[in-house]
Amino acid sequence: MSQSNKGLFWxxxxxxxxxxxxxxxxxxxxxxxxxxxxxxxxxxxxxxxTESRLGDARWLFIKESLADLQQQLEQQEQQLIIKVGKPxxxxxQLIELNTITHIAVTPLSGxxxxxxxxxxxxxxxxxxxxxxxxxxxxxxxxELPFSIDDLPDGFTPFRKKIEKSIxxxxxxxxxxxxxxxxxxxxxxxxxxxxxxxxxxxSPIEKMIHKGGEQAxxxxxxxxxxxxxxxxxxxxxxxxxxxxxxSSKLSAYLAQGCISPRQVMQTVIDYEQQFGANQSSYWLxxxxxxxxxxxxxxxxxxxxxxxxxxxxxxxxxxSVDESKLKAWKQGETNSDFVNAFMCQLKQxxxxxxxxxxxxxxxxxxxxxxxxxxxxxxxxEQLIDYDPxxxxxxxxxxxGVGVDPRGRRAFNIEKQQxxxxxxxxxxxxxxx
Ligand SMILES: Cc1cc2nc3c(=O)[nH]c(=O)nc-3n(C[C@H](O)[C@H](O)[C@H](O)COP(=O)(O)OP(=O)(O)OC[C@H]3O[C@@H](n4cnc5c(N)ncnc54)[C@H](O)[C@@H]3O)c2cc1C
Numbered sequence: 001m002s003q004s005n006k007g008l009f010w011x012x013x014x015x016x017x018x019x020x021x022x023x024x025x026x027x028x029x030x031x032x033x034x035x036x037x038x039x040x041x042x043x044x045x046x047x048x049x050t051e052s053r054l055g056d057a058r059w060l061f062i063k064e065s066l067a068d069l070q071q072q073l074e075q076q077e078q079q080l081i082i083k084v085g086k087p088x089x090x091x092x093q094l095i096e097l098n099t100i101t102h103i104a105v106t107p108l109s110g111x112x113x114x115x116x117x118x119x120x121x122x123x124x125x126x127x128x129x130x131x132x133x134x135x136x137x138x139x140x141x142x143e144l145p146f147s148i149d150d151l152p153d154g155f156t157p158f159r160k161k162i163e164k165s166i167x168x169x170x171x172x173x174x175x176x177x178x179x180x181x182x183x184x185x186x187x188x189x190x191x192x193x194x195x196x197x198x199x200x201x202s203p204i205e206k207m208i209h210k211g212g213e214q215a216x217x218x219x220x221x222x223x224x225x226x227x228x229x230x231x232x233x234x235x236x237x238x239x240x241x242x243x244x245x246s247s248k249l250s251a252y253l254a255q256g257c258i259s260p261r262q263v264m265q266t267v268i269d270y271e272q273q274f275g276a277n278q279s280s281y282w283l284x285x286x287x288x289x290x291x292x293x294x295x296x297x298x299x300x301x302x303x304x305x306x307x308x309x310x311x312x313x314x315x316x317x318s319v320d321e322s323k324l325k326a327w328k329q330g331e332t333n334s335d336f337v338n339a340f341m342c343q344l345k346q347x348x349x350x351x352x353x354x355x356x357x358x359x360x361x362x363x364x365x366x367x368x369x370x371x372x373x374x375x376x377x378x379e380q381l382i383d384y385d386p387x388x389x390x391x392x393x394x395x396x397x398g399v400g401v402d403p404r405g406r407r408a409f410n411i412e413k414q415q416x417x418x419x420x421x422x423x424x425x426x427x428x429x430x
Pocket of ligand 1: 237246247248249250251253254283286287289290291293350351352353355356359377381383384385386388389390392393396
């Protein structure tokens with residue numbers, strides 16, 4: 001190894017030290033590494049669809065995750081630089097200041113995330129050695145039994161092909177450079193000094209997820225081994241409220257506090273110890289949905305955000321400010337829908353059943369442009385993930401991957417099935 005190998009690790013949605021192959025690769029190749037996380041202020045600027053793309057709940061979760069990462073790096077005599085600025089500018093500044101020779105990122109399928117990396121590649125061309133190693137998904141792109149262009153348009157053919165040909169799992173080792181951090185010349189902020197987002201919509205009254213890699217591992221262990229809730233997942237997964245009925249791993253996966261491969265490894269260990277059943281399989285099944293939407297975004301790119309969707313169909317929806325406001329604030333004619341929307345505002349999370357019901361209500365009852373609904377979810381959700389959010393919304397609006405067209409949920413029937421005594425409504429609506 002040459003003394004001149006100076007690395008920059010750019011943390012994005014991979015806020016962890018374990019099973020982080022890009023990090024492992026960089027730290028193996030370099031004798032000194034700078035670690036950076038960048039908050040893009042663009043996320044706080046109003047768009048056509050929403051006040052801000054990053055809301056308080058997710059930002060709080062990210063800050064907790066950064067504090068955890070910072071603490072873990074400090075234990076290894078490293079420091080995490082946290083910067084607010086345009087990502088490509090900040091990375092450029094660090095590369096020049098620290099005479100960086102190697103750079104590492106975990107590839108992501110999001111349009112903006114790809115653009116940021118491309119900008120830096122363009123600026124520095126062949127002056128940098130890149131360490132790009134996938135770990136946001138269960139499988140690497142080269143493992144897929146089809147090219148991205150031939151990715152099946154529907155989930156079922158995708159799942160069948162995957163299940164026939166590949167088994168998930170290959171974890172990366174944890175290696176952090178033992179040398180002195182390169183970051184000392186740079187003004188850096190601690191995670192507890194990070195900006196407060198000025199658009200404080202409502203206090204986060206019932207925030208239940210705690211961010212960070214260590215919290216993620218505890219939650220995975222709790223869900224699988226301690227509580228053994230995994231054994232009943234298939235029966236309970238349509239629950240509406242509470243901690244036990246589903247894994248609550250989505251936010252950790254979205255910010256990369258844990259990798260899907262680590263989740264699968266735990267599921268496989270669990271199955272070997274306690275036996276496989278339909279429930280343990282079903283968690284894998286749901287992770288395959290996450291996987292499908294990720295690769296789907298890789299295939300369709302910005303079409304994921306188009307009103308007419310990937311199917312190029314006019315959804316015949318429009319914007320009505322007062323209806324949209326009522327939906328967002330939980331003030332519609334349906335208390336069931338209102339309870340979900342209040343749950344979202346108060347916790348930054350909503351069950352999968354709830355998301356389907358309120359999205360259906362948004363497009364079918366209120367006839368609202370689905371993109372405003374998706375943008376509200378983007379702002380509010382702690383587990384927001386571009387591929388999963390916009391993919392699921394397109395699906396429900398009838399312009400996405402579902403060949404059967406738009407799905408309309410019968411809200412009363414759903415309420416009778418899932419909240420017959422109004423217990424859930426009572427938790428969130430006076
Ligand atoms: C309109 C709409 C928007 C959504 N937006 C997001 C989003 O931004 N980010 C996100 O992670 N999930 C999203 N989902 C999927 C799903 O609702 C959440 O992943 C799930 O509710 C998270 O809770 P959990 O971790 O306890 O899930 P579990 O039921 O325990 O599932 C385990 C994991 O499987 C994955 N998963 C489960 N259901 C789905 C699904 N329908 N599609 C894709 N992956 C799934 C998630 O990674 C989840 O953590 C959305 C669903 C809908 C209908």
